[in-house]
Amino acid sequence: MGDAVGVIGLGNMGSAFAANLRQSGFDVVGYDRDPVRATALNDLGGRAVESAVAVAQAAPVVITSLPSSAALEAVAADLAGSAARDGVVLEMGTLAIAAKEAAAERLEGRFTVLDCPVSGTGTQALRGDIAVYASGDRRAYDRSLDVLRGFSRAQYYVGPFGTGMRIKFIANLLVTIHNVAAAEAITLARRAGLDLDTVLEVIGQGAGTSRMFEVRGPVMAGGTYADSTANIEIFKKDLGLISEFAADLDCPVPLLAMSAQLYAAAMGQGRGKQDGAAVAGVLAGLAGLGADAADGTVR
Numbered sequence: 001m002g003d004a005v006g007v008i009g010l011g012n013m014g015s016a017f018a019a020n021l022r023q024s025g026f027d028v029v030g031y032d033r034d035p036v037r038a039t040a041l042n043d044l045g046g047r048a049v050e051s052a053v054a055v056a057q058a059a060p061v062v063i064t065s066l067p068s069s070a071a072l073e074a075v076a077a078d079l080a081g082s083a084a085r086d087g088v089v090l091e092m093g094t095l096a097i098a099a100k101e102a103a104a105e106r107l108e109g110r111f112t113v114l115d116c117p118v119s120g121t122g123t124q125a126l127r128g129d130i131a132v133y134a135s136g137d138r139r140a141y142d143r144s145l146d147v148l149r150g151f152s153r154a155q156y157y158v159g160p161f162g163t164g165m166r167i168k169f170i171a172n173l174l175v176t177i178h179n180v181a182a183a184e185a186i187t188l189a190r191r192a193g194l195d196l197d198t199v200l201e202v203i204g205q206g207a208g209t210s211r212m213f214e215v216r217g218p219v220m221a222g223g224t225y226a227d228s229t230a231n232i233e234i235f236k237k238d239l240g241l242i243s244e245f246a247a248d249l250d251c252p253v254p255l256l257a258m259s260a261q262l263y264a265a266a267m268g269q270g271r272g273k274q275d276g277a278a279v280a281g282v283l284a285g286l287a288g289l290g291a292d293a294a295d296g297t298v299r
Helices: 012-023 035-043 052-058 069-080 097-107 122-126 138-149 163-191 196-204 211-222 232-248 254-268 276-286
Strands: 004-008 027-031 061-064 087-091 111-115 131-135 154-159
Touching: 004 012, 004 052, 012 027, 012 035, 012 122, 027 035, 027 052, 052 069, 061 069, 061 138, 069 097, 087 097, 087 138, 097 111, 097 163, 111 131, 111 138, 111 163, 131 138, 131 163, 138 154, 154 163, 163 196, 163 211, 163 232, 163 254, 163 276, 196 211, 211 276, 232 254, 232 276, 254 276
Parallel strands: 004 027, 004 061, 061 087, 087 111, 131 154
Antiparallel strands: none
């Protein structure tokens, strides 16, 4: 069995990290407040423990994959009270830089915290098809590189702490806009009476394609959005973070601002838990194609 790695937060992304680390030969020790998720880790051959502190005491490198800045603050407070020392925390979430800086400050002297957001959906994370943008102490990054390689396709050291999130904001700006562009293209193709399987195939091989068209285009064409890899609520959260980042820099982001209206409409239609592809359902309604706001099925 390989070295122990800790995972705190076993949601869509954290559980994918854990599964790939197990496949890579690591002993995975994890914690989540949801007992169902903890049981799922045990089923993978990992070991669920009773607290974040227990994770840090069992593993020299700990991944945090948490849903909010408040959750990170709570975990940092717990770890600050632990007896563990000289560990590395890989903070993987898409969260405010200030929240990550506060956690790093809180844990200074016990853990070195790296800002390590990832680019990729939950489905891609399950396949290990994600990129890591790591920033912070270079020696801690080098120490953790084998762990990062255990669950990701590409690993980049991008500079001082917080640089990872700044790059992630740029990446998510593109994802947010490309997702809407793909939805608009699928809606236009549907309105024109084109065969959507043909559209997906031929556009996917041309200059007009994008990763979002390839990943979410088939979901948009199918018109059912319940099986989410990143839901509308997550897009809403990310839109807020990106918009704040751009505003602090006095940088105009007009395409992002226009795209935000469709995500707001999706929230207003009760689509918050649906996949981000559900913006195609919003556009379908605007195009007179009809859509059921409850399940996103285009009729």
